[in-house]
Amino acid sequence: MLDSLYIAATGMHAQQSHLDTISHNLANVNTTAFKKSKIDFSDLLYKPNDTASAEENIHNLQGMGSSIARIGKDFVAGELKLTNDPFNVAIKGRGFFEVELENGEVAYTRNGALKVDSDGYLETVDGYRLSAQIQLPPDTTEIKIDENGLVEALVSGESEPISIGQIELASFLSDEGLDATGSNLYLETKDSGSPVSARPGELTNGKLAQGYLESSNVDMVAELLELVIAQRAYEVNSKIIVASDEILKINNNLRS
Structure with a gap:
C-alpha cells in the first residue's frame, strides 16, 4: 500500500512538470521564433518481488511509477x-x-x-x-x-x-x-x-x-488539449492517494 502512495506521488510530480511546460508554451505563443517545449515520460525502474523466485519475477514485476525522461524543444518552423x-x-x-x-x-x-x-x-x-x-x-x-x-x-x-x-x-x-x-x-x-x-x-x-x-510554433488549441489531459492525469493520481489513505485507515482500525 505504501508503494501505491509512492507511485501516485511520482505521477503527480510528472504531471506538475507537464503543466509547467504547457504553461510556458502558452505564455510564449506570441514570442517571435519561439520553439515550444515538449516533455517525454518513462516508467521508473521495475523492482522484483522479493518473495518470488527469479523465474517467477520474469512474469511478476512491480511497477514503481512514472518519471520525466526528457524535456526538449520542438524545432518545427513557425509561420x-x-x-x-x-x-x-x-x-x-x-x-x-x-x-x-x-x-x-x-x-x-x-x-x-x-x-x-x-x-x-x-x-x-x-x-x-x-x-x-x-x-x-x-x-x-x-x-x-x-x-x-x-x-x-x-x-x-x-x-x-x-x-x-x-x-x-x-x-x-x-x-x-x-x-x-x-x-x-x-x-x-x-x-x-x-x-x-x-x-x-x-x-x-x-x-x-x-x-x-x-512566428512561434506553439499551437494554442493543441496546448489547451494537452492542458486538459495533464489536469485529468493529475487528478487521477491525487485520487489514488486519497483511496490508498482510506484503505490504510481501514487497516489501522482493523488492527486496533
Missing part, C-alpha cells in the same frame, strides 16, 4: 509573418543566426528581429551582435538583405547599393541537442554536434526572407 520592416529577417527552413554574447561565447537564434547599435553594427533586439560583424555606413538610407544572406546598403548620394557583409547560418546534426538558455538563444552541446556555417540556401540551410519574422 512567416509579414512586417515590411527591412530589419526583420526570417529563415525559411533550417539554420540559426550566429550572435556574440557578452562573455565572448557564440550563441544561436532563430529570431531575426534586428536593429543597429550605436556603432552601426547589426544586432538582435536583445542586444547581441551578429557574428558576421556587419556595419552600416553612417549615411545609409536603405538596407537590402537577399535570400542568400548578402547585405547591401544604399548610401546617401549614391545611385547603386554597396555590399557591406554576408550573413551565414549555422546548422547542427541535432537541433534538439542544443541547450536553450532563454531569450531565444541556444548553445552548442555534445548532443547537438558542432555547428556547420554556410550561406543561406547552401547545404541544409534555408533561405532568408527580408521583411518577415518567424
Whole structure:
C-alpha cells in the first residue's frame, strides 16, 4: 500500500512538470521564433518481488511509477509573418543566426528581429551582435538583405547599393541537442554536434526572407488539449492517494 502512495506521488510530480511546460508554451505563443517545449515520460525502474523466485519475477514485476525522461524543444518552423520592416529577417527552413554574447561565447537564434547599435553594427533586439560583424555606413538610407544572406546598403548620394557583409547560418546534426538558455538563444552541446556555417540556401540551410519574422510554433488549441489531459492525469493520481489513505485507515482500525 505504501508503494501505491509512492507511485501516485511520482505521477503527480510528472504531471506538475507537464503543466509547467504547457504553461510556458502558452505564455510564449506570441514570442517571435519561439520553439515550444515538449516533455517525454518513462516508467521508473521495475523492482522484483522479493518473495518470488527469479523465474517467477520474469512474469511478476512491480511497477514503481512514472518519471520525466526528457524535456526538449520542438524545432518545427513557425509561420512567416509579414512586417515590411527591412530589419526583420526570417529563415525559411533550417539554420540559426550566429550572435556574440557578452562573455565572448557564440550563441544561436532563430529570431531575426534586428536593429543597429550605436556603432552601426547589426544586432538582435536583445542586444547581441551578429557574428558576421556587419556595419552600416553612417549615411545609409536603405538596407537590402537577399535570400542568400548578402547585405547591401544604399548610401546617401549614391545611385547603386554597396555590399557591406554576408550573413551565414549555422546548422547542427541535432537541433534538439542544443541547450536553450532563454531569450531565444541556444548553445552548442555534445548532443547537438558542432555547428556547420554556410550561406543561406547552401547545404541544409534555408533561405532568408527580408521583411518577415518567424512566428512561434506553439499551437494554442493543441496546448489547451494537452492542458486538459495533464489536469485529468493529475487528478487521477491525487485520487489514488486519497483511496490508498482510506484503505490504510481501514487497516489501522482493523488492527486496533
